[in-house]
Amino acid sequence: MFGRVKDAVADAAETLRRAFAGLGVVEVVPEAFHPRGHGAAVLEAEPRAGLEPPATSFHEMRLLREAVEGRALQPFRAQLQAESGWAQWGVAAEVVRMSPLEAGKAARVAVPPLPRKAQVLGRVEPPPRPSVRRLWDPVVPPGVRRLDPALDDVTAEPGLGVILSLPVPIQGENIQRLPKGLWMRYSLQLVRGTGENVRNLEVLGLFHLPRKGVADLRHDPRQGRILVRLEPAALKVARVPFILARRKDDGVLVSCFVEDP
Amino acid sequence: MADPIKLAYFMAVKEGASYLGGLLVTDTSGIPLDFRYTEPITPTRLQSILYGKSLEPHLKEEVIQKTLLKELKTPPDLFILSATELAGGWSGDAKYPVLAVQKSQESPLAKVGDAFRAGPRDLLIQLTEGAAPMRVMFAASVDAVAQEQAVVKLLEAGYHMDLTEPLERVTAALQSLVVKES
Numbered sequence: 001m002f003g004r005v006k007d008a009v010a011d012a013a014e015t016l017r018r019a020f021a022g023l024g025v026v027e028v029v030p031e032a033f034h035p036r037g038h039g040a041a042v043l044e045a046e047p048r049a050g051l052e053p054p055a056t057s058f059h060e061m062r063l064l065r066e067a068v069e070g071r072a073l074q075p076f077r078a079q080l081q082a083e084s085g086w087a088q089w090g091v092a093a094e095v096v097r098m099s100p101l102e103a104g105k106a107a108r109v110a111v112p113p114l115p116r117k118a119q120v121l122g123r124v125e126p127p128p129r130p131s132v133r134r135l136w137d138p139v140v141p142p143g144v145r146r147l148d149p150a151l152d153d154v155t156a157e158p159g160l161g162v163i164l165s166l167p168v169p170i171q172g173e174n175i176q177r178l179p180k181g182l183w184m185r186y187s188l189q190l191v192r193g194t195g196e197n198v199r200n201l202e203v204l205g206l207f208h209l210p211r212k213g214v215a216d217l218r219h220d221p222r223q224g225r226i227l228v229r230l231e232p233a234a235l236k237v238a239r240v241p242f243i244l245a246r247r248k249d250d251g252v253l254v255s256c257f258v259e260d261p
Numbered sequence: 262m263a264d265p266i267k268l269a270y271f272m273a274v275k276e277g278a279s280y281l282g283g284l285l286v287t288d289t290s291g292i293p294l295d296f297r298y299t300e301p302i303t304p305t306r307l308q309s310i311l312y313g314k315s316l317e318p319h320l321k322e323e324v325i326q327k328t329l330l331k332e333l334k335t336p337p338d339l340f341i342l343s344a345t346e347l348a349g350g351w352s353g354d355a356k357y358p359v360l361a362v363q364k365s366q367e368s369p370l371a372k373v374g375d376a377f378r379a380g381p382r383d384l385l386i387q388l389t390e391g392a393a394p395m396r397v398m399f400a401a402s403v404d405a406v407a408q409e410q411a412v413v414k415l416l417e418a419g420y421h422m423d424l425t426e427p428l429e430r431v432t433a434a435l436q437s438l439v440v441k442e443s
C-alpha cells in the first residue's frame with residue numbers, strides 16, 4: 001500500500017517536470033523607463049500600539065525637492081502611462097498542452113535513499129586525556145586521647161579547731177523581759193558570787209555560756225554582746241546563765257555563773 | 262524536751278584559682294557544734310574551658326556542698342547561705358530548708374517575733390526590739406509550710422544570736438586555712 005502511494009507521487013512529480021520542461025521562454029526587452037514626473041510621497045501617519053504617543057514621520061525624497069524648486073509654478077499635467085510589455089507577454093505566451101497520461105508510459109524514478117548517517121567533516125580531534133597516576137599517601141588517623149573533665153573528689157576535713165580559734169559572739173538576753181522573781185534570784189547569786197555590794201554593781205548582761213571551756217572573754221559594749229574564745233571542752237557541756245557586771249567605783253568587770261532555780 | 266535547733270552555715274569561696282568551702286553547724290547561741298571544710302580544688306585549664314560558666318555553681322553545689330553535707334553526723338534544721346549565693350539560683354539539696362538571712366533597712370515591725378511576708382519567698386522577721394527587721398529569703402525548693410516552720414526556728418535562734426554573723430566566721434576560717442596552706 002505504501003509502495004503504491006510512493007509510486008504515484010513519483011509519477012506525478014515526473015509528469016510535472018516534463019510538462020514544464022518544454023515551456024518556451026521569450027525574452028522581452030523592456031523599454032527604457034523614463035520617469036516623466038515626480039510625485040511627493042504621501043505623508044503617512046503610523047499608528048503604534050502601546051502608550052507611545054503617535055508620531056508622524058515625514059519622508060522626503062531629495063530628487064523631488066530639487067524638482068519642486070525648478071518647476072514650482074508649472075501646473076501639474078496628467079499623462080497616461082502604459083506598459084507595452086504586458087501586451088508582448090500576452091502575444092508571445094505559448095500555450096502548453098499536456099499530453100494525457102497513458103498507461104505504461106510512466107517511468108519509475110528511483111529516489112536515492114537518504115544517507116543514514118550524516119558525515120561529519122572537519123572533526124576536531126579531542127585533546128589527549130591526561131594520564132592519571134596514583135600516589136598513595138594516606139593520612140594517618142590521629143590517636144584519640146581521653147581527658148576526663150570530671151572534677152576530682154574532694155575530702156572534707158574536720159576543722160573545729162580552726163573555727164574555735166575565732167571568737168564567738170554571744171548575745172545578751174534582755175533582762176527587762178525576764179520574770180522579776182527570776183531576776184531577783186539571779187541578783188542574789190551575783191552578790192554572793194562576787195562578794196560585791198549590789199548597789200556598786202552595774203549589770204552588763206545575762207548570757208548563756210558553756211560551764212567549762214571558755215578560754216577568753218571580751219565585752220562588746222556597743223552591741224551589748226560578749227566575744228568568747230572557746231576550747232573543745234566547751235562543746236560538750238551544758239550552757240548556763242552567766243552574768244557580767246561592772247563595779248561602779250573602779251570600773252572592773254566581775255562575773256559569775258548563776259543557776260536556774 | 263525538743264531537740265536543740267541546729268543551724269548549718271555554708272560558704273564557698275574562691276581564692277585565686279582554687280575553690281574551697283566550709284560548713285559550720287551552730288546551736289541557737291552561735292556556738293559551734295561542728296565545722297568541716299574541703300581541701301582547695303583547683304580546676305585545670307581544660308576543665309575551666311569545658312565547664313565554662315557552669316564551673317563555679319557546679320563546684321559549689323555539686324562538689325563542695327554535697328561533700329560537706331555527707332560528713333555531717335546529724336542533719337541540720339536550717340541550711341543558711343549567703344544572699345548572693347541564693348540569688349544566683351541555688352538549686353542544691355532540698356532535704357533541708359535552704360535560706361539566706363540579711364539585715365534590712367526596713368522600718369521595724371510592731372513587736373519582736375512578728376513576721377511580714379514581702380513575697381512568695383521573701384519574709385521580714387522582727388528579732389530585736391526597735392531594730393530593723395531581718396530579711397529571710399528562701400530557695401525555690403522550700404514551700405510555704407516549710408517556710409513557716411523555718412521562721413519559727415529563726416525567731417527562736419535570733420533571740421540569742423546574730424543570725425548573720427556565723428557566715429562571717431566561716432569566711433574568716435576559710436581564709437585562714439588558705440593562708441596556712443600557702
